[in-house]
Amino acid sequence: MKESKTDVLIIGAGVGGLCAAAKLITKGIKVIVAESLPYVGGRFSSRDCNGFQVTTGAIMVPYGETSIFNESFDDVGVKMRVREAKGGFQYKLQKGTYTVPDKGGLFGMINFALEDEEKAKEIANLFKHAMTWMMPSDAISFKEWLMQYTDNQDLHDLFQGYIGAFIGVNAYECPTAELFRFLRDGMTRFKFGVSIHGNADLMDSLAEGVTNKGVRLSTETYCKKIIVENYRAIGAIIEKNGVEETVYADHIISNVGPNMTVELSGEEHFERSYMTLLKERQSVTPVIHLAICAREPLHDFPGIICTGGTRRLVFMESPTMTCPELAPEGWHLSNTFSVPANTTGPLRLEETIEFVKQDILDFFPKFKEAEVLLQATHHREWPAMRRWPGFPMPTKTPVENLYNVGDGCMPRGFVGIEAAAMSSKDVVEDILIRG
Amino acid sequence: MKTSKANVLIIGSGVGGICSAARLIKKGLKVTIVEQLPYLGGRCSTREYKGHKTTTGGIILPLGGGSTFQEAFDMLGAEFNMRPIGGKDKGGTLYRLPDRTYEMTPKNGLRGLLQFCLNDDEAGNELYSHFKRALHWSEPLYNITFSEWLSQYSHNTDLHEIFQGHVGGFVGVNIDECPAGEFFRNLKLSARTYGFGTAVNGNIDLMNSLAAAIKNKGGRISTETSCKQILVENGIVKGAIVEKDGEEETINADFVISNAGPDLTVELAGTENFEKSYMTLLTEHNFKTPVVHISMSTDEPIEDFPGIVTFGHTRRLVFLETPSVTCPELVPEGKHITTTYSVPKLSAGPLKLPETIEMVMLDLRDFYPNFQEAELFHIATHHSGWPAMRRWPGYPMPTRTPVVNLYNVGDGCQPLGYVGIEACAITARDVSNEIAPD
Numbered sequence: 001m002k003e004s005k006t007d008v009l010i011i012g013a014g015v016g017g018l019c020a021a022a023k024l025i026t027k028g029i030k031v032i033v034a035e036s037l038p039y040v041g042g043r044f045s046s047r048d049c050n051g052f053q054v055t056t057g058a059i060m061v062p063y064g065e066t067s068i069f070n071e072s073f074d075d076v077g078v079k080m081r082v083r084e085a086k087g088g089f090q091y092k093l094q095k096g097t098y099t100v101p102d103k104g105g106l107f108g109m110i111n112f113a114l115e116d117e118e119k120a121k122e123i124a125n126l127f128k129h130a131m132t133w134m135m136p137s138d139a140i141s142f143k144e145w146l147m148q149y150t151d152n153q154d155l156h157d158l159f160q161g162y163i164g165a166f167i168g169v170n171a172y173e174c175p176t177a178e179l180f181r182f183l184r185d186g187m188t189r190f191k192f193g194v195s196i197h198g199n200a201d202l203m204d205s206l207a208e209g210v211t212n213k214g215v216r217l218s219t220e221t222y223c224k225k226i227i228v229e230n231y232r233a234i235g236a237i238i239e240k241n242g243v244e245e246t247v248y249a250d251h252i253i254s255n256v257g258p259n260m261t262v263e264l265s266g267e268e269h270f271e272r273s274y275m276t277l278l279k280e281r282q283s284v285t286p287v288i289h290l291a292i293c294a295r296e297p298l299h300d301f302p303g304i305i306c307t308g309g310t311r312r313l314v315f316m317e318s319p320t321m322t323c324p325e326l327a328p329e330g331w332h333l334s335n336t337f338s339v340p341a342n343t344t345g346p347l348r349l350e351e352t353i354e355f356v357k358q359d360i361l362d363f364f365p366k367f368k369e370a371e372v373l374l375q376a377t378h379h380r381e382w383p384a385m386r387r388w389p390g391f392p393m394p395t396k397t398p399v400e401n402l403y404n405v406g407d408g409c410m411p412r413g414f415v416g417i418e419a420a421a422m423s424s425k426d427v428v429e430d431i432l433i434r435g
Numbered sequence: 436m437k438t439s440k441a442n443v444l445i446i447g448s449g450v451g452g453i454c455s456a457a458r459l460i461k462k463g464l465k466v467t468i469v470e471q472l473p474y475l476g477g478r479c480s481t482r483e484y485k486g487h488k489t490t491t492g493g494i495i496l497p498l499g500g501g502s503t504f505q506e507a508f509d510m511l512g513a514e515f516n517m518r519p520i521g522g523k524d525k526g527g528t529l530y531r532l533p534d535r536t537y538e539m540t541p542k543n544g545l546r547g548l549l550q551f552c553l554n555d556d557e558a559g560n561e562l563y564s565h566f567k568r569a570l571h572w573s574e575p576l577y578n579i580t581f582s583e584w585l586s587q588y589s590h591n592t593d594l595h596e597i598f599q600g601h602v603g604g605f606v607g608v609n610i611d612e613c614p615a616g617e618f619f620r621n622l623k624l625s626a627r628t629y630g631f632g633t634a635v636n637g638n639i640d641l642m643n644s645l646a647a648a649i650k651n652k653g654g655r656i657s658t659e660t661s662c663k664q665i666l667v668e669n670g671i672v673k674g675a676i677v678e679k680d681g682e683e684e685t686i687n688a689d690f691v692i693s694n695a696g697p698d699l700t701v702e703l704a705g706t707e708n709f710e711k712s713y714m715t716l717l718t719e720h721n722f723k724t725p726v727v728h729i730s731m732s733t734d735e736p737i738e739d740f741p742g743i744v745t746f747g748h749t750r751r752l753v754f755l756e757t758p759s760v761t762c763p764e765l766v767p768e769g770k771h772i773t774t775t776y777s778v779p780k781l782s783a784g785p786l787k788l789p790e791t792i793e794m795v796m797l798d799l800r801d802f803y804p805n806f807q808e809a810e811l812f813h814i815a816t817h818h819s820g821w822p823a824m825r826r827w828p829g830y831p832m833p834t835r836t837p838v839v840n841l842y843n844v845g846d847g848c849q850p851l852g853y854v855g856i857e858a859c860a861i862t863a864r865d866v867s868n869e870i871a872p873d
Contacts, residue, residue: 144711273584
């Protein structure tokens with residue numbers, strides 16, 4: 001069998017894997033990345049569908065000076081081809097639309113729902129109190145938290161849409177602290193943009209950046225087994241085109257999700273408290289994604305629209321509003337997301353899609369003339385996020401020198417791409433400290 | 436009604452309260468402490484019986500450069516009359532099984548303890564590698580108990596029994612009740628940065644020394660003063676109504692620190708001011724850790740080891756100490772005092788006091804054949820409102836409350852990995868630094 005040696009072996013070239021590769025290689029650490037798919041980026045990539053660049057999962061790209069994701073591009077000297085989504089955020093209820101201004105957005109959206117300035121101030125103050133004085137505990141859901149102060153249906157609907165769109169679960173499922181952490185930390189530290197030529201282009205350029213710096217990156221390369229000796233990871237067996245290779249490494253970073261990491265290494269090496277945690281909150285967050293193409297744009301807002309009081313629809317965004325490059329000339333592309341009524345229950349795909357289509361028609365009547373280009377379900381092994389918000393796995397595993405990165409290990413208060421990038425940064429820092 | 440003003444009002448003069456006062460006075464704030472009992476220190480104080488001084492709760496006190504407790508004394512230049520237990524190269528800890536003993540020293544440490552329990556150097560080394568990984572690589576989590584964690588690697592009963600004693604003695608619950616993560620945090624953090632000692636003239640002497648320094652700097656300390664109500668307006672704390680000798684007084688304050696325990700704080704401030712997620716947390720893991728503490732007087736020391744003795748294979752006894760060996764000042768000449776601790780079979784269950792006392796005596800006779808009778812002069816049950824610790828290890832309440840500027844300190848808010856006096860002193864440090872940042 002072929003054999004090779006490296007400092008760090010990274011399994012999976014998603015956001016977590018590639019960001020880790022970028023950070024390690026700039027510190028002069030030898031890195032090999034093995035990706036089983038023919039392309040890099042995982043759920044942060046895009047496919048060409050009849051000339052439209054459609055995402056494989058993620059939509060809004062975090063970027064800017066304080067974004068950890070952006071930092072990895074900087075590390076390897078690659079420019080991020082993103083354009084700022086100028087419009088910001090909009091909230092739609094049956095009764096109307098609220099566009100978030102530069103300042104006072106939280107009060108504005110609460111007041112939009114309540115239509116009562118006094119009460120809105122009171123509720124906005126409670127949010128402020130939660131974020132600046134005392135974070136509520138995770139013992140109750142956000143829905144329960146809000147019910148203490150108001151049962152106004154519009155306000156509950158609005159936050160149901162908001163939490164579904166940004167955190168990926170329903171308001172009654174979201175630990176209340178997680179929403180406040182997200183509002184305080186997760187939403188404020190970076191800008192959102194749209195990748196000009198699709199997410200695949202962004203990740204390809206990051207892959208090129210790390211390869212140029214000397215990372216050995218190999219696609220269509222499966223990991224068959226992580227080799228553990230005496231509770232310590234020492235390498236892995238990978239396979240490409242039927243040829244097996246043993247890669248010995250001082251550290252292994254897995255970007256294939258905590259469950260698969262255990263499977264590849266063998267459950268017997270993982271002590272019970274870790275396995276209990278892994279199984280206890282074993283819910284991924286599922287979403288259903290509809291990509292819609294149309295001659296006439298469905299709406300004229302160049303940002304993110306959250307919808308409340310719907311059957312299932314929570315999120316609508318039209319990337320071609322910011323980047324017409326993503327569609328053939330004269331066409332427009334929109335993405336919608338919806339969250340099942342119970343994210344741990346069965347998906348009920350047909351029912352959900354039927355509901356979503358009715359929702360889209362209600363809010364965006366031009367949908368009548370549009371076409372569904374693609375419908376994707378993100379669940380199980382290809383979920384919106386590998387763990388529920390608020391219940392991440394730690395990046396360290398009980399197996400020495402074996403780490404996980406990616407959205408199975410999102411730091412609290414963060415989701416998606418930025419969270420995956422942050423998990424990599426933590427792991428790389430730990431590796432550097434440990435030498 | 437009488438009224439007065441302070442920057443900070445502290446309710447309760449336990450370790451958390453009095454250390455907060457010391458730190459805030461040092462920072463130049465005007466501080467008032469009210470204590471409902473006639474003496475200071477709460478569960479870190481002293482009771483006297485025919486010239487014997489024994490503790491009201493806390494026994495092994497932290498000392499040394501890394502101790503947050505001692506730091507509070509040093510900040511005000513208060514005398515800290517403590518004597519370290521054990522010698523320089525001694526760990527001060529002895530482990531007893533019915534047929535053999537092991538003295539832990541910094542040299543042979545944990546690895547030696549495991550080898551001793553398993554009676555097999557090789558097996559001890561292997562188990563030690565699991566402990567080492569848990570301490571230095573990946574900490575076990577809170578979802579299993581330490582007993583479950585240990586069972587993954589060994590079913591040796593001597594080992595489980597010794598750790599039952601150790602966890603009972605140092606963490607305050609049974610081995611099958613202690614979250615695995617908490618055991619390892621405790622092992623890693625507690626006792627790593629500080630040493631242990633005995634207060635030469637009893638705990639009350641320490642508390643009075645710190646109180647004198649506080650008063651000297653202008654702090655007001657009022658004993659036999661109970662808090663009737665914490666005043667809250669629009670979600671912000673405003674002060675409290677206190678009562679001494681039937682006379683009420685309103686003390687207005689910018690900050691209120693409660694050392695009366697999180698439950699009582701809520702009761703005094705009114706549950707309506709505490710939102711649901713806090714109340715859920717408060718009621719969900721609302722177990723106090725109970726212990727039964729027996730102080731006894733003998734002519735000869737039952738145990739002449741000058742430190743902590745932890746037992747395995749007992750009915751109830753987990754831990755004893757003979758403070759008079761280190762500090763003869765605590766007893767009349769020719770006498771010795773022994774303090775035993777025991778943990779109920781089920782920390783969350785009934786206490787069964789007479790049964791516990793009887794079993795502790797049987798345990799003592801098993802381990803010390805010469806021991807027949809002693810004068811039991813202080814039998815204290817630490818539970819309900821006067822527990823060993825106000826929350827189970829691993830389940831602290833936060834120091835902040837939903838009421839703005841109202842804090843809790845003390846062992847209801849023990850930081851993870853710490854217990855007892857040092858934990859209380861840490862909550863005091865954190866809250867003081869928050870109220871008056873440097």
